[in-house]
Amino acid sequence: MVIIWKRLGKFSKIGRRLIIRIVAFSSLVTLVITAIQLMMEYRAQRADLDTLLEEVQVFLPQMAASVWIFNDEQVTLGLEALVHLPAIERASIVTSNGEVRWKVRAGNGEDQVERVYPLTFNDRGTEQRIGTIHIGASLDAIHQRVLSQGITILISNAIKTFLVTAFMFFLFHTMVTRRIFDLATHVEHLFVPPATTNASMLEVTDAPGEPDDEIKVLREGFDALSRRLLMAARDLQDSNADLQRENEERKLAEQRLVLSVAELTETNVELERMTYVTAHDLREPTRSLANFSQLLERECGPVINEKGAEYLAFIRTEATRLYEEVNDLLNLKSFGRDTLNLQTVDCTKVVNGALLAVKPLIDQKQAIIEISDLPTLTADGAQLNRLFQNLLANALKYVPGTRQPEITLTAHQTPEAWRFEVRDNGIGIEEKYHAYIFEAFRRLHTRDQIPGTGMGLAICKNIVANHGGLIWVESSSDQGTCFAFTIPFGKD
Known part of the structure; x- marks a missing residue:
């Protein structure tokens, strides 16, 4: 049993736990069955003893006759005959006056059962009570036999439990442990580098006479899994090689992109500088051209x-138009983030200044302007003035002459920013143009239809972006237009 246990502990913890449970359950069942058997045996032997004691009464008439005549020899022989019966160790007769006249003892058992029977004699038709007979039976013999039988049963059951346990171990080792151990050996091949592993190393060969059971299904599943893992590992190696190559190519592309961005940034800076210089150099000649043309005409x-x-x-x-475009181009450059002059600004005063700038156009079109309560915030006052001026002028220009302009300017607070809206009842803007109207020089109508340089909304976008906000349009054809923008509290 020790050898089996050591071997079982070496190769199968599951088997060891199974054996422990089998032995524990078998021992419990053995103890219960043995206890039941011993109890039943004890009851049977007690019943036999009780029957024997009842049968003693057949001797009573003869014993009573011997006692009547005080035949000591016959009485003693009768008592000795009783104590020679199984389990009976003592017998005595007590006369009617309470005297123990005859007594025979054959043992000194501690645990005894005593029976008392009356002795009567028929004297000329009259029943005379002449005494009592006391018989004592020992239970020691019964206890000894029950104990002996219990030991025998326990030993036999222990032998049976050992044999069953050994047989269970043999079956478990043959059907489970050995095969799982073989399977576990092949698991180690999963840790071999895929380049040195082939599919045959990951397959478990069927043992002769191996049953078609769950472990075989598990082994076959493991074989399939192992092959898939091998293929996946090799694919992963190939993918890693491809990724490494692509990573190197990506790094080269990023380096080229950084160089391209640097070159493009430098080109843009140079282009902006050239645009600014050119526009600045053109502004004075175009203004002179317009002035001198007026002077020539006069x-x-x-x-x-x-x-x-x-x-x-x-x-x-044309000179005046060119001067305005050059001037707007310079304004677009001048309204940059680096020129932002933040201060506390009362938007009501800013809007009033913008209204003065577009007052001729308001009077010309007899426009109705409604302005709600406006906040005080931290911003660049000059840029905000230009922003409102451009949006109001844009709203006035795009209302047809057959319609009286109605413009509302509102502001309300959102969780993150102040939101302003400039809403008109003009011709509206089709949705397909919404993404383009904030580009520089982008016009949706000719100058003959609606005058302007195409720079106003681009300047508005720059100003809002300088303050960290967003600007967008909400409009559809002939349904009026709403330009909305935000000034975040971070700037407030």
């Missing part, structure tokens, strides 16, 4: 024919 108007006057008016108009 001084030489009488001597210029009608055709010349028309040409001169065209020169003045």
